[in-house]
Amino acid sequence: MMKKIIVPIVLLFTVLSLSTCKKDKPGESFNLFTLEDDKQLGRQTDSTILANPSEYPILSKSQYPAAYSYLLNIRDKILASGKMDHKDDFDWEVKIIQDDSVLNAFCTAGGYIYVYTGLIKYLESEDQLAGVMGHEMGHADGRHSTIAMTQQYGISTLLSIILGSDPSLLSQVANSLIGFKFSKDHERDADARSVIYLCPTEYNAAGASGFFEKLEANGQAGGTPEFLSTHPNPENRITSIKAKKAELGCTGTATKETEYQQFVNALP
Numbered sequence: 001m002m003k004k005i006i007v008p009i010v011l012l013f014t015v016l017s018l019s020t021c022k023k024d025k026p027g028e029s030f031n032l033f034t035l036e037d038d039k040q041l042g043r044q045t046d047s048t049i050l051a052n053p054s055e056y057p058i059l060s061k062s063q064y065p066a067a068y069s070y071l072l073n074i075r076d077k078i079l080a081s082g083k084m085d086h087k088d089d090f091d092w093e094v095k096i097i098q099d100d101s102v103l104n105a106f107c108t109a110g111g112y113i114y115v116y117t118g119l120i121k122y123l124e125s126e127d128q129l130a131g132v133m134g135h136e137m138g139h140a141d142g143r144h145s146t147i148a149m150t151q152q153y154g155i156s157t158l159l160s161i162i163l164g165s166d167p168s169l170l171s172q173v174a175n176s177l178i179g180f181k182f183s184k185d186h187e188r189d190a191d192a193r194s195v196i197y198l199c200p201t202e203y204n205a206a207g208a209s210g211f212f213e214k215l216e217a218n219g220q221a222g223g224t225p226e227f228l229s230t231h232p233n234p235e236n237r238i239t240s241i242k243a244k245k246a247e248l249g250c251t252g253t254a255t256k257e258t259e260y261q262q263f264v265n266a267l268p
Contacts, residue, residue, distance in 0.1 A: 029147045029150075030150065031147045033109075033146035033150060035090075037146060038090070038140075039090060039091065039111075040110070041109040041110055041145070042091065042108045042112045043110065045178060046108070049114070049178070056097055058095050059095075059097070064268070066266055067096060068096070070263045071096065071115065074129060074130050074133055077202075078130065078134050078137060083197050083199070084141050084197065086111070086140075086141050086143075087141075090110050090111030091112065092113065093111070093112050093113065094114075095115075096120075097116045098117050099116050099117060100116075100118045100121060101118055102116040102118040102119070103118050103119045104118070105119050107140045108140065108178075110140065111137065111140045111141075112140075113137065120267065121264055122211075123210070125257045125260050126207075126257070126260040126263075127203040127204040127210070127256065128208070128210040129207070130201075131195075131198060131205075131207025131241075132194075134193065134208065135190045135194040135208050136190070138189065138190035138193030138197070142186065142189055142190065144183075144186040147186075148182065148186070187237075191237055191240060191241050191244070192244050194208045194241070195208075195245050195248065196244075199248045199250040201254075202253075203254050203255075204245075204254065204255055205245045205248070205250035206241050206242045206244075206245040206250075209238045209242055212237055213238055
């Protein structure tokens with residue numbers, strides 16, 4: 001009986017002591033979740049999405065292998081940049097959601113990447129898509145979801161997960177990550193990460209700014225795109241992304257518009 005009481009108390013004091021420690025990196029936020037928790041949350045979220053094909057119709061990999069190969073090539077260039085914190089820790093799976101009416105992409109904790117055909121067809125070049133993918137992967141790489149969940153759920157959630165006292169809790173947390181709204185600080189960090197990841201590549205490292213420029217030029221016609229329901233409006237993000245590129249001295253210029261159009265034309 002005494003041992004059962006001591007274990008959670010020890011864990012509680014360990015977590016409390018960790019939460020009061022100085023962070024290893026400037027601006028780093030405390031996270032109660034482990035990397036394995038991030039991966040498990042990603043798997044749970046992926047299972048939820050796959051179990052709901054009416055809302056999330058996943059494009060068949062077997063029927064459209066070239067489309068997936070194209071996206072995986074972009075992903076691999078980002079992973080090969082040498083700038084990611086968790087390149088080898090997460091799965092970094094890619095799925096295409098077949099819905100032309102939705103301008104969105106997202107990446108869950110643990111590196112599960114989802115891109116809507118609506119966004120793909122809205123963009124005009126490969127560097128723009130690489131920029132958006134870099135941004136979304138930046139959220140996972142920066143562990144923004146579980147940092148936010150730490151702030152929202154706190155120590156009791158971590159203890160429940162560690163001790164297994166509430167088996168449904170991790171699933172509940174995973175479900176809440178679909179359509180998750182990040183803070184402005186996390187959005188700015190993901191924007192910066194996108195430039196940092198693309199900077200060593202052949203791409204125009206400010207590719208993500210092209211997406212926001214098009215949104216502004218079109219006046220977000222037809223209402224607010226789904227992307228902006230979970231991401232703040234462009235505001236000064238275009239300027240910030242370009243400034244980050246200049247700060248880092250990125251020299252890549254490739255936009256690959258012709259290849260991108262071929263990719264788009266191959267989609268249903």
